[in-house]
Structures are given as C-alpha cells and as structure tokens.
Amino acid sequence: MCGIIGYIGEKENAAEILHASLKKLEYRGYDSCGIALSIDHSVKTFKAIGSPEKLFYKKYPASSCGLGHTRWATHGKVNIENAHPHFSQDKKVFLVHNGVIENSEQIKKRLEEEGTSFYGDTDSEILVNLISRRYKELSCPVKSLGQALSEVEGAYGIAVIFLEFPDNIYGGRRSSPLVLGIGENENFLASDANALPPKINKVIYLEDNQIVNISKKEYDIYCDDGTPSELLEIKKIKNRNIDFELGDYSSFMEKEIFEQPVAIRETFRGRFDKDFSEIKLGGIAPNKVKRVLFLGCGTAYHAGMLGKYYMENIAHIPASVESSSEYKYKNNPSEKDTLVVAISQSGETIDTLSAIREAKNKGYRVVAVTNTVSSSIAREVEEGIYQRIGAEISVASTKAFSSQCVILLMLALSIGRKNKLSRIDSQKYIKQIRELPELMERTLLLNDEVRELALMQQVYEEYGTSTQLGGSTAIDFLGRQYLYPVALEGALKLKELSYLDSHAYPAGEIKHGPLATVRRGRLCFFLATQESLFGKNESNLKEIKSRGGEVALISQEGLDFPKDCYDFLLRVPRAGEAISPMLTTIPLQLFSMHMAIIKKHNVDKPRNLAKSVTVE
Numbered sequence: 248m249c250g251i252i253g254y255i256g257e258k259e260n261a262a263e264i265l266h267a268s269l270k271k272l273e274y275r276g277y278d279s280c281g282i283a284l285s286i287d288h289s290v291k292t293f294k295a296i297g298s299p300e301k302l303f304y305k306k307y308p309a310s311s312c313g314l315g316h317t318r319w320a321t322h323g324k325v326n327i328e329n330a331h332p333h334f335s336q337d338k339k340v341f342l343v344h345n346g347v348i349e350n351s352e353q354i355k356k357r358l359e360e361e362g363t364s365f366y367g368d369t370d371s372e373i374l375v376n377l378i379s380r381r382y383k384e385l386s387c388p389v390k391s392l393g394q395a396l397s398e399v400e401g402a403y404g405i406a407v408i409f410l411e412f413p414d415n416i417y418g419g420r421r422s423s424p425l426v427l428g429i430g431e432n433e434n435f436l437a438s439d440a441n442a443l444p445p446k447i448n449k450v451i452y453l454e455d456n457q458i459v460n461i462s463k464k465e466y467d468i469y470c471d472d473g474t475p476s477e478l479l480e481i482k483k484i485k486n487r488n489i490d491f492e493l494g495d496y497s498s499f500m501e502k503e504i505f506e507q508p509v510a511i512r513e514t515f516r517g518r519f520d521k522d523f524s525e526i527k528l529g530g531i532a533p534n535k536v537k538r539v540l541f542l543g544c545g546t547a548y549h550a551g552m553l554g555k556y557y558m559e560n561i562a563h564i565p566a567s568v569e570s571s572s573e574y575k576y577k578n579n580p581s582e583k584d585t586l587v588v589a590i591s592q593s594g595e596t597i598d599t600l601s602a603i604r605e606a607k608n609k610g611y612r613v614v615a616v617t618n619t620v621s622s623s624i625a626r627e628v629e630e631g632i633y634q635r636i637g638a639e640i641s642v643a644s645t646k647a648f649s650s651q652c653v654i655l656l657m658l659a660l661s662i663g664r665k666n667k668l669s670r671i672d673s674q675k676y677i678k679q680i681r682e683l684p685e686l687m688e689r690t691l692l693l694n695d696e697v698r699e700l701a702l703m704q705q706v707y708e709e710y711g712t713s714t715q716l717g718g719s720t721a722i723d724f725l726g727r728q729y730l731y732p733v734a735l736e737g738a739l740k741l742k743e744l745s746y747l748d749s750h751a752y753p754a755g756e757i758k759h760g761p762l763a764t765v766r767r768g769r770l771c772f773f774l775a776t777q778e779s780l781f782g783k784n785e786s787n788l789k790e791i792k793s794r795g796g797e798v799a800l801i802s803q804e805g806l807d808f809p810k811d812c813y814d815f816l817l818r819v820p821r822a823g824e825a826i827s828p829m830l831t832t833i834p835l836q837l838f839s840m841h842m843a844i845i846k847k848h849n850v851d852k853p854r855n856l857a858k859s860v861t862v863e
Contacts, residue, residue: 256433335379594622
C-alpha cells in the first residue's frame, strides 16, 4: 500500500534520488505523496495530492539525506495535512509510515492530555508525536523508538529523521516490510526492494520488532529494547528492472493481458521431465499429503478455489479454500499431513502473511505461491513455487491469476502422481498445459468482439436502448465447476475497473435466488465450455432467456448452443476442461478493461485500491 524510501549518502541530490524511487512505488497505489529533506540543520517537508510528478516539478535544495512516501489512505481524508512525511509538534522528529496503528485513538488521548496538538487526523501523526515524547524523556533515538513502538498495537514500517541527528535515518518494522539497501558511501531504507536504485544489489530484510540506524557509511540493527541484534544475512538481489514501458499498449493492464502466453511459458519452463509425464517443482516435496488447504485474498482466493477443484478431481486429495482474512479467526482442529498452499503475487499481502503464521502455529506445512523472490511471505515459508512472470504493474491482476492457476494445476499433478494419478493421465494434462500459450494467443484475437460488447453495454447504460443487446448497471456471471472461480474473478475484475455492481454464482444456484433478479436488459455472462455439462448449461440459459434476461455466452469452438439461448456469443478455442478456465478468463479481463476505458476510468489505478495490501 503506502511506499517508503529513505536515502542518506554523499551525493547532495537526495530529492532526485527520492523521486526516482517514488516513481517505482507508484504501481502499489497512492493518493498523495511527499518528501522530507535534511537541509542546513533543518528538515523541510514538501507534499502533493496525486502523483509524484506533481511534487517534482521544481528544483529542490541540495540535500544528502531525505525521506519519501506515497500514501494510500487508511486513516484520515486525502489532503495535504494527512500526506506524509509527518512531523512532531515540536518539529524535531519526521516520519514516513506504512501500516495501521490499531490503538492510535487511545495514544492520541494520552498525548492530548499531556499537551500535544495535531494538525491532521492520521495514526501516523499520532505515532510521530509518541516517538517525540519518548525522545524527550530518553534523549536517545534508538531507545525512544523502541519504547514508543512497544506501546503501539498493529503494523508498521517506518523511517524517521531526528532533527538533532541529521546524519542518520532510523527505521523499524512489525508486520510491514522494510528493507535496508547497502551501497558505497550511501544507504537506503525502503518498503519494497524494487524502489532501490539498480546499482544497489546488497540488502538486509529487517525482521519484526527490529530497529535500524543508517548513516552514509554504516548501519546498526537493534532489538526493540535497544540492545544490538544478531547479525542478519546480507542478500544479493538481481533482476529488479521493472519494465515501465508501455510500448504499443494503452495501459499496463492491456499489456499484461497480452503478455499471458509468454508468462505461462515462463511459469512452466523447466518444470517437466524429459518425456513430459512428471512435474518437477523444485521448491516442494509432494509426498505425505493427505489434505490441502488453499489460502488467498481477492484474485488469489479465486485461484485457490480452482486449485481446490484440481486437487480433488485430479489428485484425489480432499481440499478446501479459505479467505486469508478469515482464516486466523477460525479454530479448526489440526489435521495430520495437511499441506497449506498460500497464494500471493506480491508476497506481501498482510492477511495471507498472518494466515501463514497461524497455520504454522498449528503445525501445518506451508508452501507459498508467489511472484516475488525474497518477499515477506517467501521468507516466512520453507517451501515455495515462484511464478516467474515478471512484474505485474496494474492493480487489477491478470497474468498473475493465470500463472497461479497453472501452478496449482501442476501442483495437483505432482501430488496426484504420488497418489492415484496414472502416468498416462499425467502426460495428457501436461500436454494441455504445454498447448495453453498458443491457445491463449488465439483467444486474445477476440479483443475486437469483446470491445463491441462493452460498447453495446455502455450504450444501454447511457440511453436505455440498444439495437442488439440490452443492459443495466448490474451484471451477473455464472459458471459451473472449474468455471465458477472464473465467474467470481470476472465479477471482481468488472467491479474493480468499471465500478459496476457485479455478482457471480454457480450456474446451478440460479434457481435458488438469483433468478429473481433476472429482467429485461440485465446482462449475464454465462461461461459454458464443458461438453460434459452441455445439457445442464442449456437448461440454465433458457431459464434466463425466458425471463427476458440478456446473455453473453462464452463457449468453445465445436460446442453449439441453440441461438435462442444467447444474445452475444464469444468462442474460445477448444481445450481440455482443466485449462479451459485460463482461456475463459481472458474475454472477461478484456471486457472489464474496455468498460473502464469507455467510462474514462484509470485502468491501471482504480479508485480506492492498491496493488499490494500490506495493512489489515
């Protein structure tokens, strides 16, 4: 969510360095931004609403020490007062913060009773004043940070400048990422290693409840009681060059949708044996698995739902899926030989990280599926499967979802071979996976047809009539078995990007309530690519049409439904049922994107949403 960067070094172009880093943090989501520069025994703050480009339109004074921040509001309105960096009432402590202080109101009340006043209404301003109060008492930055942070409940990743220590930046973290970047005569603190300059390839990932003190040439790490911490491993990082070039595409989402064939090839590259009968997932051992639990949030949760179907239908292993945000509140008894599969593209999703820790406390073995090496989740688990799809910039996930689904299919095959899945059947599934990129390329040729459908939907919304297709501001998504998670994902994408009211149901549930909402002009995406379910899907389609509903049918080549069952038809290539979800999701991604474009929404940065959700 919020992005943090701190720089101290010999170069006096701190503002320029912070600007470059903040641009790399934009993809996480933001509503405001700011920097603090240490200048001639003072610290000056500069803030703006919106993009960092609105902040860096002028030349800043020379400085060799500074803090930068992109804010995604959790406490307080979006205004200059609530933008970071924040400073204490006496303007001697300056802070940037990512996280949520859960007991901030209690702390604020105490501080107000002691005479502190506040200019904004964020928990971050409360935290900087608490640190300032403890600094007045202890006169030591490290001890004052340790004492103040021991009093807060919740998550934080912070970087702090004390006016009286202009040659140092201090930091601390709990349940929110903070990385130390080590350079030559310069050091950095950041919430995301991607924010560090390309030349910085040595980092230390701070652990919970640690405090760090960096200067131009040195760094020290402490426990929260102020005592020196054990030395942490210095890691070398590479391949951090995020491709921020759009090329011929209008948005990163469009680019990432069309990158899916390449992304899937990278996902499965090198993960089959020579005769394509076995899966090789070097990060995990598939033996002794009697039950699988999938954890995820949003799109990752939908991938986990599909993983559940794969695990039960292919590996013949009982499986369940839980929303990460709900899992930690459950008190399910531990079951022996349960494998927990935690899914997070960013590797920083705080709800999933908390769920992983809960699962480990129960004695479960945990495997992570993530796209980010050395992320908090990757470091938390002992086994992992990396997606290898390159950075996903757009807030709305596309290629990450497809990659996660392919990985979960491969995981089911790997576990299945240790169970009842035959070598011949495994080869059949692997053949489908290998064919998937080419089939995706063919599916992407539907782009113009999907754009036409989106235009017709918008015409009805604006004028109430359409020459071919009715429409309303509510859209339904229906699918059976493997395609139900895809229906959920389609509804989520449309909600995220177009802000339309969208709902998803198992197709068989339509008679148990949703049919009451069917009326003339209400559009329903019906996903029906399975030959084995042709009759049941045809029956549902006729139920919708007989009540005046409008149907956009997504079927596959060679599967011919009667023309009176739909108003608009999109055909994906003929494919096996296991990989059909990854094809069927593409028209839904394209539709959501085109609806956002037509409505003149920011496709890559939908309102109120962030790419990496690092607060609960």
